[in-house]
Amino acid sequence: MAALKVYGLPMSTCTTRVLTCLHEKQVDEFELVPVDLFASEHKQPPFLSKNPFGQIPALQDGDLTLFESRAITQYIAEKYKDKGTDLLRHQGDLKEAAIVKVWMEVESHRYNPAIQPIIYQFFVAPLCGTTPDQSIIDANVEKFGKVLDIYEERLGNTKYLAGDYYTLADLHHLPYTYYLMKTPYATLIESRPKVKAWWEGISSGPAFVKVSEHMKFGEN
């Protein structure tokens, strides 16, 4: 029995953020414990004791229980800083580490709020028996386009978002963008050459390829 347990699902965006990070840090010994969202397992006391906000994923490492995917990835990146990819620029200088923090916040507060409603309406709403709300999609596509324009300019100056190295600032974008690429809105990425090249680079790494094999949302 592995000491490290991830509570979540293999197709969940936030769970796969954590799984990708584990594989990047060459931490392959962990157990993925499924949480039955359709049975509302995530809203019931045993799971709520792991995440009082009732959302996946949660992580258990011995007697430590964590939630919020981006807190979990940062914990993993710190704990295993001497293994695998240097996701927080421990080997870099103060300035590099600070810029990683900036672009991690950009993903959290600029990119994610625009892309998340698009993915929700397209993939999740139908599973809940609702028709996707096109007005929500359209409003967020416009917002998202503006964010991507800034990314296009940024990636004209640097190979990755925080500089010359792949870090958590890039990794955090993987799951939602992967699903976007399965929709007609993939053109938003494909029409911007620098963003497209960055996406192709970060999504083809072995850690994410391994995880994305199981990201089949609503597909048979």
Next chain:
Amino acid sequence: MVIKVHGSPISTATFRVVAAVHEKELEYEFVPVDMKSGAHKHPDFLALNPFGQVPALEDGDIKLFESRAITKYLAYTYENKGTPLIYKEGKQMAELAVWMEVEAHQFDPVASKLAWELVYKKMFGMEADAAAVQEHETKLAKVLDVYEAQLSKCKYLAGDSFTLADLHHLPVMHYLMGTQAKKLFDERPHVSAWSKDILARPAWEKSIALQKQA
């Protein structure tokens, strides 16, 4: 060379950084960005933050934006000055990371929308949307129920010391305390005690003095 904080007196994100600067007892220069005249969309400012939002920070040749990246940078870089706002190791560091994400993804999205309705709209002479206020208050109540449980276990969100996880709440909470939303904090005993404690910190008092000067 003195740290420069580029921001606006009515921007909650700016005050997240101002609070951190005061907690760390750092010398700094406040550079007002005149948002009414569109200064934040001007090339000079976009060079500091391509998203055209306040705040931005300059520390020597380091230029940063996103308030929570700036506060973390200050906490790590000046760890030996002023209040230690972070835990650097182990379980405590992990808990801190969790509760910083909670502020960012559970508290702020709802609390900011409520502040927009109850504070900013009033400032700009607009009418609050009663349905939106109701919706956001209901959501914030649920978030604060979780905070009540957490704060019954420890004095501050991430443990027994004041950290960035608490500090990040100050600006929006300060605004909401001047509105009908204050009741949401007051009716939960541990949340109430915690909010009163952190809003009374000398560094926060110094920060809002700057707001009043403007």
